[in-house]
Amino acid sequence: SYVLTQPPSVSVAPGETARITCGGINIGSKSVHWYQQKPGQAPVLVMYYDSDRPSVIPERFSGSNSGNTATLTISRVEAGDEADYYCQVWDSSTDHLYVFGTGTKVTVV
Amino acid sequence: ELQLVESGGGLVQPGGSLRLSCAASGFTFSRNWMHLVRQPPGKGLVWVSRINPDGTDTDYADSVKGRFTISRDNAKSTLYLQMNSLRAEDTAVYFCARGPLSSGWYFDLWGRGTLVTVSS
Numbered sequence: 001s002y003v004l005t006q007p008p009s010v011s012v013a014p015g016e017t018a019r020i021t022c023g024g025i026n027i028g029s030k031s032v033h034w035y036q037q038k039p040g041q042a043p044v045l046v047m048y049y050d051s052d053r054p055s056v057i058p059e060r061f062s063g064s065n066s067g068n069t070a071t072l073t074i075s076r077v078e079a080g081d082e083a084d085y086y087c088q089v090w091d092s093s094t095d096h097l098y099v100f101g102t103g104t105k106v107t108v109v
Numbered sequence: 110e111l112q113l114v115e116s117g118g119g120l121v122q123p124g125g126s127l128r129l130s131c132a133a134s135g136f137t138f139s140r141n142w143m144h145l146v147r148q149p150p151g152k153g154l155v156w157v158s159r160i161n162p163d164g165t166d167t168d169y170a171d172s173v174k175g176r177f178t179i180s181r182d183n184a185k186s187t188l189y190l191q192m193n194s195l196r197a198e199d200t201a202v203y204f205c206a207r208g209p210l211s212s213g214w215y216f217d218l219w220g221r222g223t224l225v226t227v228s229s
Contacts, residue, residue, distance in 0.1 A: 042113075054217070070166075096170050098156035098159075098215075100155065
């Protein structure tokens with residue numbers, strides 16, 4: 001099955017830049033989507049097709065994907081960005097079809 | 110308001126059954142693929158099942174195949190998950206999620222989830 005690996009945690013100061021990576025074999029050949037999940041809340045789509053941003057998501061969020069790593073970048077981090085972030089791809093070779101990354105906890109310190 | 114609201118979770122004994130519901134509002138439910146995604150306590154997201162807009166095509170993760178059945182009632186804008194032969198490892202928050210009209214590859218709207226606990 002296809003595995004997506006994320007760092008368990010990322011710490012960032014307010015106003016700085018957070019980069020969340022998502023590693024997978026040749027992930028650059030796939031489309032990567034990202035979700036933000038705050039405690040007790042519904043996950044929210046923050047990036048789709050690598051670098052497309054839903055209209056309600058601030059421009060501070062951006063995405064890229066190449067080689068074996070996809071990256072979600074949050075610029076000018078705010079306290080409200082503190083959450084868990086998950087990457088996701090579609091992979092027909094696995095029974096799960098939709099594969100999620102292991103998740104990254106972003107802490108604003 | 111655009112939303113998905115899950116219900117039906119609770120405590121069930123191993124081997125038991127439970128039916129989850131997901132009520133949709135704010136969009137034309139009958140046009141979208143719908144999905145169930147679960148999250149075991151303290152762990153990450155795991156896709157469980159999907160159903161096409163008219164309910165004629167379904168897919169399941171191997172871990173639930175033969176035990177879970179996804180269905181929908183477009184007249185009621187409601188998604189269902191019938192869960193049978195429940196196991197401890199099925200304990201999780203179950204989210205329903207919408208596939209966007211333009212793509213089948215991600216989820217653009219999620220509910221807040223309902224907790225299913227399988228324990229004796």
